[in-house]
Amino acid sequence: MNKTALRALLRERRALIAPESHGFSRPTGQGRRARGLSQHQVDQLLHRAIGTYHRLESGSYPNPPTTLLRDVARLFGLNEQEWVSLNRFALLQDPPGPLHQSSGKEVPGVWQEAVDGISHMAYVTDASWDMLAYNEPLAAMFPDGNVPANTMRWMVLDTHGRESLMDWHTAWAPMVLPQLRAALASRPDDEVLRQIEKEVLADPETADLYNVGVSYPHPDGDERPLLHPQLGPGWASMCTAQPLTAPGARLMILVFRPGQRRSHARAPMLRVR
Template sequence: MPRADREYQGLFERYRRRRTRKDLGLEPWSLPLGKGGGKSERIRQVDVDTALQGGAGTYQKVRAGRLRPSPDLYMRLAQLLGLSPEDTAIGHLELFRAEPVQPPAPPSPYLGRLVTGQREIACAITPDGRRIAYNAAFAALFPGGQPPVNLWRWALFSPDAKDLLLDWERAWAPRLLTEVKLACYRAQLDGAAARLLSEVADDARLRAIEETGSGLGGASLPLHHPALGDGTVRPVPVRATGATVMTFIFEPGD
């Protein structure tokens, strides 16, 4: 079989050949007597249209490059054919130059080992800010060594945050809002992320903050360290499956 002209076409065909008719909710079809008779679970291209409940010939046109799928059609085909999250993202990026919105994925169980092995201040959080893991350097920022259960909610809504995040209104809040919105919109199928976005939108104090359009990455922000005093912190957010690893590079002041 000749190689598909586009990556997403090849992905669709690869997964179509792996699936069975039962996977698509279709009954086996009868083989002609000249081919031995019996039943077959093989999925033909026309069967994809049947399972898709779309127009006749839709999948064949997509496969042949005569129809460029819309984002909705692409995601329906990806789900129907059982593409992995990674392959779904590859095809979507090729077609639309953007990552697709996908169902929430569980964070890696090894994030704790990754974070606790760091020397710098570090934690791992879900898109809505819930704490997954943290190291001793991160715990040392908070009274009694007990970090908040939800980093985003603490940073945005808790009055105590201003004791640590200096110049909160002008330095931290504009970037925090952008960072939180970006994380939540990337995970907009996550109910907890959607609830946080709604609460942010309903908060009059946060609505008064003028955002700069930049998140935490690359910023240099004032921070009061309980043990080391006032200084500057440079946040480094790194996306992982179902989570963000936040590293804070702290430099004490003079």
């Protein structure tokens, strides 16, 4: 626990909330009055035992439950980056999921301009794999430039997707499906993800692979076989990043090299020398 950082974050945000906005009257009379809600008022609003919030803010609450942190974060109006910071300060770990289910569904509009400036195939999807932005090199992958509305559904369920993703049964599906399972673990109420899972379980091919339940890390740095409609078969190296204001959203850059066999050496890791 980082007590100093935790105390500073919570005090600052608590001070911004006027007691009157929650039906409390501000004390009158002489003496110095702190700004914002009192710690006792926070306990009342969160329906917690008196002293619970004081323990959290003072850093004397070891391993506070995530439910308490989430309730405090929502009461204080924290954004997603502050939510991550709260968990790191209080628990020394990232949160188990976003603060709000609506998070990760949008990115700043300048991302389209940024994607257009990338020479490789590139796109941005939201936390449900719905397409938000893509460039012309990516559009060239699809007939008449009809980019799929949801890349997860295309990768695991679309016939064209299974043809383009070479060695689909071994090089793609076993790596992609665990990402769907992991996303649902942190976003169990996401209707788009739940519908895709329903379709996956209704398909015998994908159901068997999905039910294996293996874990697979992020695809960043992976190389997989890909059939390009213009350049033929080759290998796609994946570079993946996440817009910081949209947890679960992802920027994907595909570096494509034509060739039936992987004839190039994998680039070494980049590190400071």
